[in-house]
Amino acid sequence: MTPEDLSRLRDILVGQRLIALAVVVDREPVIGLLPYALEKSMTALYVQASRLARHSHGLVAGGPWSGVIHVPDSLEGDPMAVPRLVLEGVVDPLTPERPEAEPAARALRGRFASTAMTLSLGDFSLYRLEIRGGRLILGFGRALNLSLHHFDEIATS
Numbered sequence: 001m002t003p004e005d006l007s008r009l010r011d012i013l014v015g016q017r018l019i020a021l022a023v024v025v026d027r028e029p030v031i032g033l034l035p036y037a038l039e040k041s042m043t044a045l046y047v048q049a050s051r052l053a054r055h056s057h058g059l060v061a062g063g064p065w066s067g068v069i070h071v072p073d074s075l076e077g078d079p080m081a082v083p084r085l086v087l088e089g090v091v092d093p094l095t096p097e098r099p100e101a102e103p104a105a106r107a108l109r110g111r112f113a114s115t116a117m118t119l120s121l122g123d124f125s126l127y128r129l130e131i132r133g134g135r136l137i138l139g140f141g142r143a144l145n146l147s148l149h150h151f152d153e154i155a156t157s
Contacts, residue, residue, distance in 0.1 A: 010154040019067040023058025037107035042155040046104040087134040094126040
């Protein structure tokens, strides 16, 4: 992976705010669109979800997740050339008494002002989405496999 590819990976992760998050609920795929914040190590995303949302029922400890983060599409360009990041990993629910919950809440509040309000609601919970790998797709025929090494690299650069 070139330094330019690593820069694009970082730009997508930091520059976008929503992940189309897929989980499994009752052995069926379910997807939700969630705002996210990054863990400092860039090896996990923080999200919050309402227990009223169907996708939250798939956010269980050790449960698999997959998601897509992409740059906005435009009417002028080829939709197959839209840079995107496909990620996969496991879910870590963050109960309020866990020490990891406060950094997650702080990261989300720092990125989204509305988080202060939703965190005070009883039906919203925090989750850490540990990244295990993925693919960086930079256009048609240009896809790169990602490992934790790549996320470590962009966190320290």
